[in-house]
Amino acid sequence: MSHHRTPLGSTFLISIRESFIALLPFILAASFISLILALFEVASVKDPLLIQITHWLGLFSFQLSQLFPLLALISLSFHFAKHLHLSAMVVCALALSSLLALHIPTFNNGSNTNYITTLLGDPRAVILPILAAYLLRPLTAINAWKLVTGKLLSSYLKQHLNSLIPTLVCFVLLLVAGALMTLVATWTLAPLIETFSNEDLSAQLFVRTLLTHLFWAIGVHGDNAYLLLTGMENGAQLLAPQLTTGQFINLFVIFGGSGATLSLLIAIFIGTSDPTSRRLAKIAAPFALFNINEILIYGLPIVFNPRLLVPFIAAPLVNFLIAYAAIATGYFSFNGHPFPWITPPLLNAYIASGNISTALLQVGLILVSTCIYLPFVKRLTLMPERHDVDKELVKRIQLNDDIGRVIERQYLQKQSESLRAEIDLEKTIKDVLSGDLQLHYQPKLSLETNQVVGFEALLRIIDDAGTIKGPYFVEAFQRAGYSHIIDRFVIDTVAEDIASWEQEGFNPKISINLDPNNITDPQLLGTLIDRLGSYGPRIEIEILESAFMLELDRIENSMARLKALGFSFLLDDFGTGFSSLSLLSRIKVDGIKLDRSILENANELKGRILYRQTCYLCRSLGFNLIAEGVETAEQADFVKASGVQYVQGWLYAKALPAAQAKAFSLSRKPSS
Structure with a gap:
């Protein structure tokens, strides 16, 4: 049974020990001054200068001794607060303010501006900080008194805001406890002193x-x-x-x-x-x-x-x-x-x-x-077991402090990152608005016929200097919750280009990338159907596997509506991050795009085995395969031998503006 009671006692003893150890430099200095004064007294110094020094040291030593209870109050407040996971400032303020309040003279006693010098001799000066800590701890645990419960504020700020009501209640309890100490001392000691004086x-x-x-x-x-x-x-x-x-x-x-x-x-x-x-x-x-x-x-x-x-x-x-x-x-x-x-x-x-x-x-x-x-x-x-418990308690307290510091540091880091993200977002928005946002189309070719079978629509931005840049801004827009703006731009631009090509007698398939979170958004889904519903059989929507991991049921409901209009779906970037093989047996997509990263690993034997086996598995499950990132003829031969039907990559063409994409497609057709 004593083992279960040890942590509470150990917390108390550790707090006491550390509180007074922290005061050791002050104690050593005060003791040293006392020793010098006593030696001067023994020596009976006669020199006027030494007499002045002795007088000054005597007054200084007296003031130091008067200051010690205040320092002890502060140190006790800090260390008990630390070990009981409270705000040191709150505990110290409670102990000091309650001590001051207990010594404020009444109107009947008149004004006494020097009462602070007497209150520090009060034994309650070292009892109140301990009492304040142990009273405040259960009071702060009352959920009904917490003013802030959200996760948006700093834990440090939240701690102090939530301490308001417990602090007020604790202050009242401390005043009552302090007054009761005085009454008990008066009732018990006064008769004893009277009896004592006659002994x-x-x-x-x-x-x-x-x-x-x-x-x-x-x-x-x-x-x-x-x-x-x-x-x-x-x-x-x-x-x-x-x-x-x-x-x-x-x-x-x-x-x-x-x-x-x-x-x-x-x-x-x-x-x-x-x-x-x-x-x-x-x-x-x-x-x-x-x-x-x-x-x-x-x-x-x-x-x-x-x-x-x-x-x-x-x-x-x-x-x-x-x-x-x-x-x-x-x-x-x-x-x-x-x-x-x-x-x-x-x-x-x-x-x-x-x-x-x-x-x-x-x-x-x-x-x-x-x-x-x-x-x-x-x-x-x-008492090794008690000593071990003390050490374990110190470790737990240190761990809690470390976790608290890490949480606060992470919060501040997130705040800093959020601020930087806002600054970057503002700059990115300005770049996008000042630049020329376009859709370029990367050809997708059949390995069997070597002809273009479709395009992947990819965002590009042309800056003031005419430099073409990739969609570096997409991630910033997604973090800020603006991805639907980009997706609407893609949908509208694809709809316009398809309509323009259709008038020219050119009817390719187009793959578009949408933010997974927007696939299930009713408004964007409505825009997609309104603008591209009539071209459904010629539209492929590429979805990241992470979308299926999070909301498979909602994704499949949206896919069912679009498939009814002829849309098809591709699983994009398969092989990046973590790929769940069990997912392949559940999702209803038409094809799988193999990410370029697993093709790059095919330079080694294990990488080639993995690529071939992945292709075999996907084809066995009935999926069409598209290899991304094909840049050399050797890679083209390898993916073809592995059972891949379609390819994209710089070996054939980069993403091209609409007119150049059409021209490239026509150039790959066999001459009649």
Whole structure:
């Protein structure tokens, strides 16, 4: 059962870990500045310039610490949004705006323009982005709230448009949740604080240790939050002769920083082989010696990490109880010498007491805390199946991100291609309008008689310079949905040329190419019948096999109407793309045109075998065969030997204007 619950927990932990790892450069910089300030304090600098620098660094360090909750809010928003497949901007805006709204003063409290400086100390600053992400995710899945469902818009644009209603609802829910947190905290903590203030000093210190570490566990500076919450500062009170409570905490409870993380470092070095944890521990070690441990707290992280929260809280509490009991025996004495909070363990013990026994007590506490951390650190690395799930989750998240980027990139590419196509189409239309669009006729000859038996009508355009060009524009017109315009031009021009030839006593068969999509169009079908219906027995319509693949029933209905008027049909470009042999048994065409590409392959043995077998199959099924692209006498002999009856190609003639086509046809007739 736990295996099925792992992905959700892993998503949470991965998001937390990445959120605070992203802040490591900031944490390192802030820690380094804190270390410099502490060293200046120990050195008691007298130089006026150094004093000014120290003052400036102190103010800068304070401002950095104030900025950290905002950076944490942004980072948490981004990483939770990424792993839950949400908009990072929406999650961040929700978390920040709800936090601001919760701190806006009421009219009764008067105007407070500095409330932003106080809201960043609110523990909810690190809770709201997580809550926003987990609330927004199910809300965005509600289909009824989606404003855009079409496929024409960018997925990125569609995502944000569809986030409108869920965002508004989530904002309201966050305000309610934030207000409830305040009420719960007030109801539960106020009585505790009142009771707590009346307890003896040891109990107050124990509760303070517990609360500060609970705050650290959710990413909030523990001491600052404690003072903000209780308004109590008991660090200067004497717990034992010449030992203040503040010194007691620094000496025996939080060596290495909050959580007694010096012991965590030791546990990592001796209890794990995980390279990432060990590398981070090496980076953190120099700072931890001076009791600066933000790198561990936010880098591992410890924040929101259920795997390390128990020892992080338990170790300082156990240290407190042992040290308090030891000092209560009266065995340990202190001399009252002050020491800075950055003084390394053992050294601070010797300064405060002047004897080795206090330092040995620290060593014992460090060992106890290390023992507390060690099983949790080992468990952290003795969970290969959990680690594998984490890695698989990261892969899935990365895959989803990659797919999202590809989809968006493809959309943008399509938009770019569409724009280019529109520009090209506009240019093509101008070329067609400025040029002379014509029909030329390529002769089709019988291999048996060597005479012309018909023509294929082919589009040509003559530009301003008189250059004849092929129908390069047809594909652009088809993509733009203008193919019916071209087809009407072909139908009208063929009708005019046939009528003209008929008056001259010349009555050839004409093959025309039509867009497969237009064969089933009632309007174009009507135009075809009106203009060429009376010449039906002399008209062949060439259809690509792709048309039969898509709409065989509709194509056959249109073919039946035209066959009733005498039209015949040819399967065009057979052998290109994929040719379905099963299609040959179903379609009702009169002949098949073999594409020039399979004839070109006949230069090799396998190509010749394929060509011959294709011809044999088609003839066995009762189809006439027309070979396209015959350019040499050898090819003509080969296709004739393969059973082909009719040929087209440059060996005989290119596509010719109507008058030249007629002349060519007449020239091939035997002299009487």
